[in-house]
Amino acid sequence: MAWISSLLADESHTVLKAIDDHRIAGFSVVSDGWIDRMYVSPEFQGRGIGSALIVEAQTQQAHLELFVFQQNTSAIRLYERNGFVLAELRDGSQNEENIPDARYVWDRAA
Numbered sequence: 585m586a587w588i589s590s591l592l593a594d595e596s597h598t599v600l601k602a603i604d605d606h607r608i609a610g611f612s613v614v615s616d617g618w619i620d621r622m623y624v625s626p627e628f629q630g631r632g633i634g635s636a637l638i639v640e641a642q643t644q645q646a647h648l649e650l651f652v653f654q655q656n657t658s659a660i661r662l663y664e665r666n667g668f669v670l671a672e673l674r675d676g677s678q679n680e681e682n683i684p685d686a687r688y689v690w691d692r693a694a
Contacts, residue, residue: 598614598641598644599611599613599614602624602636602637607625608625609625609627610622610623610624610625610628611623612638614641614644614645617645617647617648618648618649618650619638619641619648619649619650622634622637622650622659624637634659634662635665638662638663639666642667645692646692646693647691648689649687649688649690650663650687651679651685651686652688654685654686660686660688663688663690667690667694668688669694670686670688671686672686672687673685674686674687
């Protein structure tokens, strides 16, 4: 919980929250054209919360990028449904988890 509190206190980025029945169902962290983090609680997945968070970020930014693990196919489908396109595949050597990831990009003008 301290980690989330530190995100909320840091003004260098925007934290978007989805609330359901007074609980945080999901959140995204947007900073300088990047969706740095995005999470939807498993019990709320499949209800459009992820799309709502993305759409809100898209209303605030003209260009967005993000990284996603290649094995997270449900997240990739979500991003692609919301207009993100694959820009780069990486082997995992550039992230802490050493898991292959992909960079996706969205532009309002596209």
